[in-house]
Amino acid sequence: MSDExxxxxxLLELTGISYGQLYRWKRKNLIPEEWFVRxxxxxxxxxxxxxxxxxxxxxxxLNMKDDLSLDELADVFSPNPGEITLQRQSILExxxxxxxxxxxxxxxxxxSDWFSFDQILCMYVLETMLKNGSITQVxxxxxxxTMEDHYGAFAGTDCELALIRKMGVPMFALLPASCEVHFxxxxxxxxxxxxxxxxxxxxxxxxxxxx
Numbered sequence: 001m002s003d004e005x006x007x008x009x010x011l012l013e014l015t016g017i018s019y020g021q022l023y024r025w026k027r028k029n030l031i032p033e034e035w036f037v038r039x040x041x042x043x044x045x046x047x048x049x050x051x052x053x054x055x056x057x058x059x060x061x062l063n064m065k066d067d068l069s070l071d072e073l074a075d076v077f078s079p080n081p082g083e084i085t086l087q088r089q090s091i092l093e094x095x096x097x098x099x100x101x102x103x104x105x106x107x108x109x110x111x112s113d114w115f116s117f118d119q120i121l122c123m124y125v126l127e128t129m130l131k132n133g134s135i136t137q138v139x140x141x142x143x144x145x146t147m148e149d150h151y152g153a154f155a156g157t158d159c160e161l162a163l164i165r166k167m168g169v170p171m172f173a174l175l176p177a178s179c180e181v182h183f184x185x186x187x188x189x190x191x192x193x194x195x196x197x198x199x200x201x202x203x204x205x206x207x208x209x210x211x
Contacts, residue, residue, distance in 0.1 A: 005037065006051035015058050028070045030061055030077055032158065050178060053194075060200075076203050077196075084117040084206065091120065096205055101127040104140055117202075122147045124202050125161060125193065134163060134191040139170045146172040154195070163190040 012019065025031050037048045057077070064073060092099060097120075105123045115123075126143055129135045135143060147161070151174060158177035163170060166187045175181060177194065 004051045005039075005048040006054065008047040008049070011049055011051075011054060011058075015055070015062075017058060017062075025061060025070070029074045030070065031057060034158070053178075056197075076200055084120075084203075085114050086120060086206070087113055088115070091115065091123070094206075096120065096202070097123045097127045101130060104137055105144060108141065108144055118151065120206075121195070121198060121202055122151070124205075125195070125198055128193065128198065129163070129191065132191075135170070139163075142170060143172055146174065150174045151195075158194075158196045160192050160194050162192045164188060165190055 006014070008022075011017075012022065022031070026033070026036065031054070035049050035054060037050075038045050039048050040046075061073060064076070068076070086096070088102070091097060092102060097105075101123055105119075105126060122144060125147065126140050129143065130137070130140060143161070143163075151159075154174055154176075160175050160177050162173045162175055162181070164173070164183065164187050165171070166183075170190075173181075174195075175192075177196065
């Protein structure tokens with residue numbers, strides 16, 4: 001699985017942004033360096049981008065830039081959430097996740113009043129996949145274990161949570177973003193979620209509830 005690429009020229013024409021805006025956003029870390037892909041073309045070297053990711057990111061920047069500074073936007077898009085912690089009551093009252101999701105998560109943890117950002121992220125991913133029908137509650141337990149066992153190895157980098165099934169048996173994997181993975185023909189891709197995107201959504205959700 002890999003993203004379709006779009007050239008820099010096509011990107012600027014399609015979005016209406018300028019060359020200067022694109023590289024200013026790059027300098028401010030609103031767009032990751034690794035999304036600027038240099039490839040050979042008949043005119044020499046040309047810059048390409050993962051099309052879907054770039055169009056989604058530019059749309060978000062344009063929609064939020066009137067309310068947030070570039071530095072504030074950079075914090076939203078950064079994979080590093082800082083020292084964000086929330087209490088149980090805040091998580092539920094602010095509707096960051098549902099009571100059902102929270103209780104499912106807590107079945108595997110000691111009672112606690114405070115939760116780290118990584119813990120809240122795990123709950124948020126769990127809720128996202130439960131809501132879109134990708135997983136059952138039983139599979140949610142496997143998701144929690146996978147996130148807690150392996151997400152630390154990817155913290156601060158762009159990664160994805162993948163769900164596949166073979167003969168009805170679910171398997172989760174954490175993968176570097178946009179890497180190509182190939183399985184035998186009996187394996188079915190069910191879902192592949194960008195954790196960086198989940199982090200952005202969660203940061204915005206927490207920020208909105210604090211505002």
